[in-house]
Amino acid sequence: MNKRVFKHQTSDNGEIPFFKIGTFGGKADTFISRKLFEEYKRKYPYPNKGDILLSASGSIGKIVVYTGEDEYFQDSNIVWFKHDGKINNQFLKQFYTIVKWDGLEGSTIKRLYNKNILNTNILLPAIREQEKIGTFFKHLDSLITLHQRIEKISS
Numbered sequence: 001m002n003k004r005v006f007k008h009q010t011s012d013n014g015e016i017p018f019f020k021i022g023t024f025g026g027k028a029d030t031f032i033s034r035k036l037f038e039e040y041k042r043k044y045p046y047p048n049k050g051d052i053l054l055s056a057s058g059s060i061g062k063i064v065v066y067t068g069e070d071e072y073f074q075d076s077n078i079v080w081f082k083h084d085g086k087i088n089n090q091f092l093k094q095f096y097t098i099v100k101w102d103g104l105e106g107s108t109i110k111r112l113y114n115k116n117i118l119n120t121n122i123l124l125p126a127i128r129e130q131e132k133i134g135t136f137f138k139h140l141d142s143l144i145t146l147h148q149r150i151e152k153i154s155s
Contacts, residue, residue: 003043011032014032017072019073021058021074028071037070050089051066051089052092053065056112060111061097086124094134
């Protein structure tokens with residue numbers, strides 16, 4: 001994914017949010033300098049807006065869609081999906097919410113490795129169908145979230 005950031009390069013407050021596996025998908029509690037961010041973003045691969053990020057350790061399978069904001073992600077515990085455009089990211093996100101990972105390793109803390117991801121078969125309909133499926137499930141997720149909020153308010 002990204003170039004490794006070491007603890008001594010982080011601070012409790014700063015310019016660029018740094019997401020570790022524990023804060024991934026939530027609120028950052030650690031930051032890096034803009035200088036380090038710009039250097040790493042220039043020298044190393046970095047996600048594009050809309051790309052899918054996936055937790056590969058701890059709570060395996062947590063998915064975040066990169067919003068394009070200036071932020072940096074922990075190196076080996078968060079996987080970024082870079083592909084050739086033959087798959088729609090909304091479709092990919094929905095697929096990874098239901099996939100059953102084979103061969104997870106680790107006795108106490110399970111770990112998802114690149115080989116687990118690369119060896120997972122995805123049946124791909126045409127790109128237009130992927131877009132429709134992805135959009136359908138995105139709307140369905142939004143509807144479920146809305147109903148959960150309504151239930152919370154009324155109880």
